[in-house]
Amino acid sequence: MLDWLKKHHSQIFLVLVYLLTFLYLIYPYSDFDWGWHFRYGEYLVKTGKLLREDIFSWTLPGFAWANHSWLYDPLLYLLYTKIGFSGLSLAGALVAILIFFIGTRGFGLTYWQLGMLAIFYVKITQVTLEEGLRSQSLGLLLIVILVTLLVQSRKKPQVLYLVPPLFLLWANLHGTFTLGLFLLFIFLVSGFILKFAHTWRLAAVTVLAIGLTLVNPFSHRVYIEGLKHLFNPWLENVMEWQPTNFTCSSCNLPYFLAFLGLLAALFLARRKIADLPYWLSLGFLAVQAFLHRRYLSMFIVAALPIASLLVAEAKISLERYKVTVLLFVVISVVLLERGCFVRLPTYHLAHYTFDDYCRFSTNCSPKLAEFLLANPPQGKGFNNYDWGGFFIGRGIQAKWFIDGRMHLWQKAGYRPFADYLSIYYEKNTDLFNQYNFDWVILRNDSPLMPELKYNSLAWKTVFSDEKASYFTRKK
Amino acid sequence: MKKEYLLAILIALGVLLLNNSPLIWDRLTLNPAFTFLGRRAINSQDMYTYLSLIEQGKQGRLVFADLYNPVVQTTSLVRPAYLFIGKFAQITGLSTLASYQLFRLVFTLLFSLLLYQFISLFFADARKRLITFSVVLLSSGLGILTRQWSIDSTDLWIPESLTFLALAEAPHFILSQALIVGGFGALLQAFSANRGKYLVYAGLFFLLLSFEHPYDLVVMLPILGVTYLVFRARLKPELFGLLLLSSLGVLYQIYLVKQGALLSFYTQNVLASPAPVAFFSGFGLLLPLALVGLEKSLAKEAPKFRLLVIWLVITAVFIYFPLPFQRRLIEGIHIPLAILASLGLFALLDKLPRKMFTGCSLFALMLLSITNLYTLYQDYQVLSRETPQDYYYHLLKEETAAMNWLKENTGAQDVILANWFYGNLLPGLTGRAVYLGHKIQTPDFTKKIDRLNQFLLSQDPSLDRDFLEENRITYVFVGKNDAMLHYGFQPEKKNSLTRVYAENGVEIYQVKILH
Numbered sequence: 001m002l003d004w005l006k007k008h009h010s011q012i013f014l015v016l017v018y019l020l021t022f023l024y025l026i027y028p029y030s031d032f033d034w035g036w037h038f039r040y041g042e043y044l045v046k047t048g049k050l051l052r053e054d055i056f057s058w059t060l061p062g063f064a065w066a067n068h069s070w071l072y073d074p075l076l077y078l079l080y081t082k083i084g085f086s087g088l089s090l091a092g093a094l095v096a097i098l099i100f101f102i103g104t105r106g107f108g109l110t111y112w113q114l115g116m117l118a119i120f121y122v123k124i125t126q127v128t129l130e131e132g133l134r135s136q137s138l139g140l141l142l143i144v145i146l147v148t149l150l151v152q153s154r155k156k157p158q159v160l161y162l163v164p165p166l167f168l169l170w171a172n173l174h175g176t177f178t179l180g181l182f183l184l185f186i187f188l189v190s191g192f193i194l195k196f197a198h199t200w201r202l203a204a205v206t207v208l209a210i211g212l213t214l215v216n217p218f219s220h221r222v223y224i225e226g227l228k229h230l231f232n233p234w235l236e237n238v239m240e241w242q243p244t245n246f247t248c249s250s251c252n253l254p255y256f257l258a259f260l261g262l263l264a265a266l267f268l269a270r271r272k273i274a275d276l277p278y279w280l281s282l283g284f285l286a287v288q289a290f291l292h293r294r295y296l297s298m299f300i301v302a303a304l305p306i307a308s309l310l311v312a313e314a315k316i317s318l319e320r321y322k323v324t325v326l327l328f329v330v331i332s333v334v335l336l337e338r339g340c341f342v343r344l345p346t347y348h349l350a351h352y353t354f355d356d357y358c359r360f361s362t363n364c365s366p367k368l369a370e371f372l373l374a375n376p377p378q379g380k381g382f383n384n385y386d387w388g389g390f391f392i393g394r395g396i397q398a399k400w401f402i403d404g405r406m407h408l409w410q411k412a413g414y415r416p417f418a419d420y421l422s423i424y425y426e427k428n429t430d431l432f433n434q435y436n437f438d439w440v441i442l443r444n445d446s447p448l449m450p451e452l453k454y455n456s457l458a459w460k461t462v463f464s465d466e467k468a469s470y471f472t473r474k475k
Numbered sequence: 476m477k478k479e480y481l482l483a484i485l486i487a488l489g490v491l492l493l494n495n496s497p498l499i500w501d502r503l504t505l506n507p508a509f510t511f512l513g514r515r516a517i518n519s520q521d522m523y524t525y526l527s528l529i530e531q532g533k534q535g536r537l538v539f540a541d542l543y544n545p546v547v548q549t550t551s552l553v554r555p556a557y558l559f560i561g562k563f564a565q566i567t568g569l570s571t572l573a574s575y576q577l578f579r580l581v582f583t584l585l586f587s588l589l590l591y592q593f594i595s596l597f598f599a600d601a602r603k604r605l606i607t608f609s610v611v612l613l614s615s616g617l618g619i620l621t622r623q624w625s626i627d628s629t630d631l632w633i634p635e636s637l638t639f640l641a642l643a644e645a646p647h648f649i650l651s652q653a654l655i656v657g658g659f660g661a662l663l664q665a666f667s668a669n670r671g672k673y674l675v676y677a678g679l680f681f682l683l684l685s686f687e688h689p690y691d692l693v694v695m696l697p698i699l700g701v702t703y704l705v706f707r708a709r710l711k712p713e714l715f716g717l718l719l720l721s722s723l724g725v726l727y728q729i730y731l732v733k734q735g736a737l738l739s740f741y742t743q744n745v746l747a748s749p750a751p752v753a754f755f756s757g758f759g760l761l762l763p764l765a766l767v768g769l770e771k772s773l774a775k776e777a778p779k780f781r782l783l784v785i786w787l788v789i790t791a792v793f794i795y796f797p798l799p800f801q802r803r804l805i806e807g808i809h810i811p812l813a814i815l816a817s818l819g820l821f822a823l824l825d826k827l828p829r830k831m832f833t834g835c836s837l838f839a840l841m842l843l844s845i846t847n848l849y850t851l852y853q854d855y856q857v858l859s860r861e862t863p864q865d866y867y868y869h870l871l872k873e874e875t876a877a878m879n880w881l882k883e884n885t886g887a888q889d890v891i892l893a894n895w896f897y898g899n900l901l902p903g904l905t906g907r908a909v910y911l912g913h914k915i916q917t918p919d920f921t922k923k924i925d926r927l928n929q930f931l932l933s934q935d936p937s938l939d940r941d942f943l944e945e946n947r948i949t950y951v952f953v954g955k956n957d958a959m960l961h962y963g964f965q966p967e968k969k970n971s972l973t974r975v976y977a978e979n980g981v982e983i984y985q986v987k988i989l990h
Contacts, residue, residue, distance in 0.1 A: 246624055254624055323770040326784075330791050334751065337795035342747070 009325070013111035016332055018101065021118040023339040025096040025125075028347040029085040029132035030361035032386055033404040034076075035393020037135070040067065041077025050217050056392050058380050058399035059416040060409055066218035066225045067405075068175035069135035076133070085132075085352040092133035095141055096125065103144045103304025106152070107312040110319050112328060117307060120262075121300055123255035127240070128297035130250055131361070136294070139174035140301045142166060146180050148305040150187050150277070157198040164208040171213035171222060178226040179298065181210065183281050190277035228408050237421055238407050240294040251293050256300075260286060263303065266310040278306045354394075358467070362386040363443070365468035369394045372470070375462075379438030385420055387441070387468075424448060440471045479601040483608060487587035490612045491580060494642050497854035498576070501868075509861070509869035512900070513572055515643060516857045517632060517850070519868065522575075524913055525645045526903030528554055530571045532561015534887075534906045542902035543909060543916035545890040545947055553727065555686050556582075556647045571903065578646040586642070586653035587612070590810070593660040597779055597814060606836045607817035611638050614813050615846035616759030627749045629757025630846045635806040636757055638813070639847045651688040654680045655695070655807040662699065663782050666706035671713040678720035685724020690803040692725050693796075698789045705781055746802035748794050758812060760843055765812050767819030780818065783811035816843075864956070870900065873979035874954050878904045880976050881983060885950060892943075893952035894959045895924070901952065910946050931964040939971045943986050950975075951984040 005012070031037070036056065043051045050070060054063040067073070079087055100121050104114055128136055145166060153160045163184070170177035184206050191199035216222055235241035244251045263282065267275060282303050288295035318324045348356050354366040364387045376397040383391065388403025407417045419435075422428040427447050440459070442449055444467060452459045452471045463470040492499075502511050514522050527542045539552040556578075564574040591608055598604045615637055618628030634640040634648060641652050658680035665673035685692050696718065703714055748754075755762065765787075772780030790808040795801060820839055824832050861869050870878075874897070881891065882905040890908045891901055898912030911917045911927065930942045942948075953959060953966055966972050966984050976983035 249625055254621075254626075321770050322773040323766055326769065326773070326788070327766065330788055333792050334794055337792070337797075338751065341797040342795055 010111055010319070013328060013332075014109075014114055017111060017114045017118050018097065020332060020335050020339065021100055021122060022093055022097040023336070024122045024343070025093040025100075025129060026089055026344065026347070026349070027092065027130045027132055028349070028356060028360040029088040029092070029352065030357060031088075031131040031134045032362055033134075033389045034080075034088075034357070034361075035389035035391065036403055036405055037069075037073050037076045037389075038080055038393045039395075040070070041073035041075070044070070044074045045077055052217075054405075056388075056400055056403065057406065057416070059401055060406070060411055060414075061399070063409055063411060065405065065409065066221040068171075068218070068222045068225055069138075069173060070217060071169075071172040072135040072138055072174065079133070085357055086349045089132045089347070089349060089352070092129060092131075092137055095133060095137045096129050099137075099141050099144045099301055100304065102141075102148055103301065104308045107305070107308040109308055109312050110317075112318050112324055113308075113311045115328065115331075117304065117311065120255055120259045120307075121304065123252040124259060124300040125297040126252055127248065127250045127293050135174050136176070136297070139170075139176035140297055142170045142173065143176060143180060143183075143298055144301045144304055146183060147281075147302045150183070151305045151309055153198065153202070154196075157201060160198070160201055160205045163205045164212050167209035168212040168215055172216045175222065175226045175229070176298065177213055178223065181206075181213070182284075183302065184209065186281045186284070187277045190280060194273060194276060196274075232408055234407060234415075234417060235292075237417075241292045244290050244293045244296060248293055251296060256289065256296060259300065259303070259307075263307060263310070266307070266314055269314065270310065282306060358390070362390065363467060364390045365465055367465045368441070368463055368468045368470060369396065371463045372396045372398065377439040377441075377470075377472075380435070381439035381441065382423065382432075382435065382437045383441040384424070384443055384446075385417070387443075427451070436473075438473050442469055442471075443467065444469060479605065482605055483587075483591050486605065486609055486612065487584060487591075490587075490609075490639070490642070491583050493851070494583075494639060495580075497851055497858060500855065501858045506861070506863065506869070508863040508871055509866070510872055510875040511572075512869055513576055514868045515854045517634060517640065518644065520899060520913060522645060523900050523903030524916055525557065525647065526571050526575055527906065528552075528557035529561045529564060529575055530903060530906035532558050533564040533571060533574075534561075535565070536561075540908070541916055542907065543898075543911070543913040544918055545908040545910060551731065553686055554647070555683060556650050560646060575646060579644075579649060582646050582649040582653060583642050586649055586656065589653050589657045589660065593656045593663075593810075594814065596660060596663055597783075597818075602833065603817070603821055606820075606833075606840070607814055609840055610817045610820075610843065611810055611813040612642075613639055613840060613847060614761055614809075614816070614843035615639060615850075616757040616761065618756060618759075618846040619849040621756040626756050627753040628846075629749065629753050629805075630759070631757075631850060633749075633757070633802065633805070635803060636754075636809060637847075638809050639844075640850065641806075641809075643850075647687045651684055651691060652807060652810075654684040654687065655691065656810060658684065658695070659698075659782060659786065662702060663779060665713075666702060666782075667779060669709055674713040674717045678717035681717070681721035682723055685721055686727070688803075688806065689724050689728045690800050691806050692721060693798065694790050694793050694804050694806075696721065697793075698786050701785050701789060702782055705785060706778070745799045747799075748802045748805070754794070758809075759846070760839075761809075761812050761816040764816035764819035764823075764839075767822050768815035768817070769819075771818055771822050772815060780815070783815055786811040787815065867896065871955055871981075873981050875904070876978060877952065877954075877976055877981040877983055881905050881907060881950065881952065884975075889949040890947045891950045891952055892927070892946075892948045893954070894957055896958070897952055897954050910948055928962065931959055931962055936970045939969060943971055949986050951986070953982040953984070955980040 039056070040051050043049070051067070052064055054060055054065060057063075076088070079091055083091075100118065104117060109117070125140075128134070128140070146163065149159045149162055149166070167177055167180065170180055188199065188202050188206055190196070191202055213222070214220060229235065242248070244253055244256065246253055267279060282299065285295060285299040285302055289299040354369065358364040358366050362384075369391060372391065373394060373396055381398070382401045385402050385404065388400045391398070391400060392403060402416050402420050409416065419431060423432045424446065429451065432448075440452055442452065449469065453461070453469065458474055459471040460474050461469060462472050497515060498513055505511055524543065528539050531539050531542070537558060539554055539557070541552065560574050560578045563569070563578075564571055569577070590611060591604070594604050594607045594611070598607060616628055616630035618631040621628050622631060629636040630640070634644045638652065641648050658677045661673045661677035661680060664670065665677060681692065681695060684695070699718070769784060771777065772784055787808065790805055793801070793804040796804065798804070820836060824835050827835060858868055861867070863871060878901060881901070885891075885905070885907055887906070890910060891898075891905075892910045893901060893912075895911060898909040901907060901909050902912060911920060911923045914920045917923060926942065930939060933939055951966060951972060953964075966982065967974065971987050972984035973987055974982055975985045
């Protein structure tokens with residue numbers, strides 16, 4: 001037995017790394033956008049039709065929106081109805097470990113190399129993956145497949161034929177396909193500059209891929225939707241579009257910096273001009289990751305196959321030291337203990353309720369949702385941006401001021417998100433009064449709260465708990 | 476005296492002086508309005524719980540009560556170190572605080588002695604012994620750098636994780652470090668030379684440890700077992716004797732929990748270990764150096780170092796063991812880590828000329844110690860910020876006088892109600908029980924705060940009476956600028972209270988309805 005363990009310890013350790021990584025990729029489900037994804041999916045499954053116009057808001061009813069993740073919605077609906085929030089947590093972890101597996105397999109990494117990459121992967125993706133399964137998770141999966149194919153195509157050019165079908169799927173699953181095309185373009189241009197073999201094949205594949213991205217229910221409008229995200233100043237008001245800095249605890253900036261340092265050292269040690277597409281694509285993504293924290297995950301996912309290649313080819317054999325085995329075993333046991341006894345029990349995965357969802361996501365109020373289900377708000381009202389999706393998901397029969405889909409929506413110069421920011425954060429009472437709302441739902445810590453709470457002549461508190469308050473205008 | 480021992484003594488005294496310099500400075504520059512309390516930034520809430528034990532010993536008790544839990548009075552806590560210090564104070568007439576501080580110094584010197592003996596088991600070269608000794612006493616992690624990244628670096632707040640921080644703690648903390656080192660030193664002698672008498676010594680060290688810091692046995696006993704297996708010692712009967720001896724204190728603790736005396740303490744005393752990154756930061760540069768040392772020690776020619784490896788590995792495994800007091804289990808881990816780091820440092824520097832070797836070692840020591848200097852600076856900061864209007868680490872002289880009045884005019888059965896700040900100090904300064912005063916040792920602390928707040932504003936005499944009777948409260952202490960007064964408490968308007976002391980803005984009320 002001992003001999004068998006000694007002989008196979010490397011393989012056992014590799015499996016252990018994947019298991020531990022999976023353990024640390026399980027997060028409590030808390031996607032802020034769960035609700036509207038769920039209802040879009042429900043609509044598609046139940047009617048067989050795509051929901052193209054808005055039916056949930058009163059501010060922009062009928063707004064035609066190119067829902068670039070339309071194919072994800074029925075998947076979420078089916079998963080949620082079958083396995084609930086806990087299932088979505090596990091599904092998120094499964095997709096995340098699949099990304100890691102695809103990005104690292106086939107490079108001949110030793111257990112400590114894989115373990116090192118796993119730590120960076122878990123930490124740097126946290127800001128995106130800590131909400132469980134999201135449409136972005138699927139986008140990340142397709143990014144890692146693309147970059148792995150591009151890296152492997154140097155030895156096996158025929159894998160490039162998988163790129164067009166990949167983009168056909170991608171353009172229907174998530175808007176990050178435009179980023180994928182950009183990465184493809186970098187590899188193509190580098191190929192022509194450096195005169196790589198099979199560059200013409202890559203060019204043909206790229207053209208075909210671009211053509212196939214138009215095969216989606218919204219055709220070219222998914223590109224317009226993507227472009228809107230590229231140059232929009234309003235995005236800075238959305239958390240995941242904010243810069244990466246030390247105030248963002250889930251961004252794990254020290255890990256990001258350390259990983260950049262590692263990559264830089266590995267690139268410098270190689271000094272190969274053939275690495276040009278790797279430098280360019282990772283350099284671009286690293287800059288984006290500093291500017292917008294949502295790119296952190298895209299950066300590390302795209303970097304996984306490249307880093308695996310660089311680490312494996314660096315030929316540093318720490319495994320010959322006895323202390324490496326000892327250290328690996330100790331760290332694994334410690335992480336296993338922490339994962340099983342500290343992390344998982346706090347997530348309540350066995351009995352995950354709306355209370356847990358609200359606690360881990362937007363601090364919404366499940367009690368208020370219950371109240372609104374029984375007493376739907378009448379007329380036109382005002383609500384939190386973060387809570388709109390939750391109310392839609394809970395099936396409350398009302399039209400909302402705003403929700404997580406609408407940060408870039410505008411029609412004839414009218415942009416509800418801009419008004420929301422002005423009212424909610426800048427306490428623009430003139431604008432608030434112009435709307436003449438019938439009802440208002442607020443977080444208790446909202447800056448607007450005193451305006452309503454202490455204005456008993458105009459507003460009546462219909463519901464209040466420790467998280468939220470619901471006011472209706474006195475007639 | 477050999478030059479080596481003289482240097483070792485000087486290093487120990489230097490560390491002692493450095494470690495206690497904030498307190499010495501505070502005592503020397505004390506504002507005349509203040510009484511010196513001897514508290515520091517880390518674990519400031521706990522210090523007077525230990526003083527309460529010394530005070531009880533001084534007042535004649537042999538076993539102690541938890542004076543922060545007035546309802547369930549067990550009077551059955553066995554704390555040999557505090558009993559000894561209490562009796563010392565009783566015989567010499569030294570104040571409780573002076574005895575506390577004196578024994579911190581005595582135990583630090585005892586620890587230094589045992590530590591030097593322990594280190595001598597690993598290094599034949601006197602120069603390496605002295606450097607290792609300094610590394611154990613002074614090294615810290617990278618907390619000074621990582622604190623700005625929201626990392627709870629353990630070297631900034633967990634005294635169990637660092638020798639230097641532990642030496643700034645209460646006497647039993649320092650004593651337990653000494654007992655751990657003494658126990659393992661004896662154990663190593665026993666197993667490496669197959670000599671049973673050393674196991675008896677180890678047993679005695681661990682027996683005392685089981686009363687002073689019973690948590691430690693959770694880790695120490697597995698280390699003992701694995702060490703026995705690794706050294707293939709032929710000392711079975713002696714080993715079982717040692718295990719039995721070591722377990723007595725733990726069995727006693729289990730008995731207390733079963734009796735209900737410590738149940739609430741253990742229920743509330745949840746000390747979860749921080750994230751792994753906090754430990755990595757907390758041990759900082761010691762870790763890579765220790766890795767080099769570990770590789771060396773795993774070589775066949777260094778069997779004695781295996782005890783350090785076992786100690787380190789088993790403690791690490793227990794860091795996240797599902798026990799409520801898991802953070803406590805790392806006590807002492809810094810010692811094997813620092814010794815292995817020294818071994819690693821020597822492996823890196825061994826080929827240098829003698830002077831360069833010493834110079835580089837001292838430079839490394841300086842780098843390793845920086846965070847400790849920062850924690851000292853923190854102490855200076857918090858102590859120097861105090862004013863007679865806003866204070867926590869000191870007490871106004873008039874408040875001390877009122878507490879002395881309480882000590883002289885009340886009996887052991889009395890229970891005092893005060894706000895949390897005074898409640899924390901009263902048992903240590905008077906030896907009397909309080910309604911509340913410590914977040915862990917006072918059962919249902921948060922609920923008690925709520926109940927107290929209700930009482931302070933209540934205008935219903937029957938509710939007041941119920942509250943006071945239920946909690947056996949006999950006196951109410953109201954300090955100068957007391958938070959209870961700011962909250963709206965008007966003691967003079969309570970029918971159930973009679974003012975029995977009023978000097979310089981400090982008041983004491985006696986409860987009229989006695990039990």
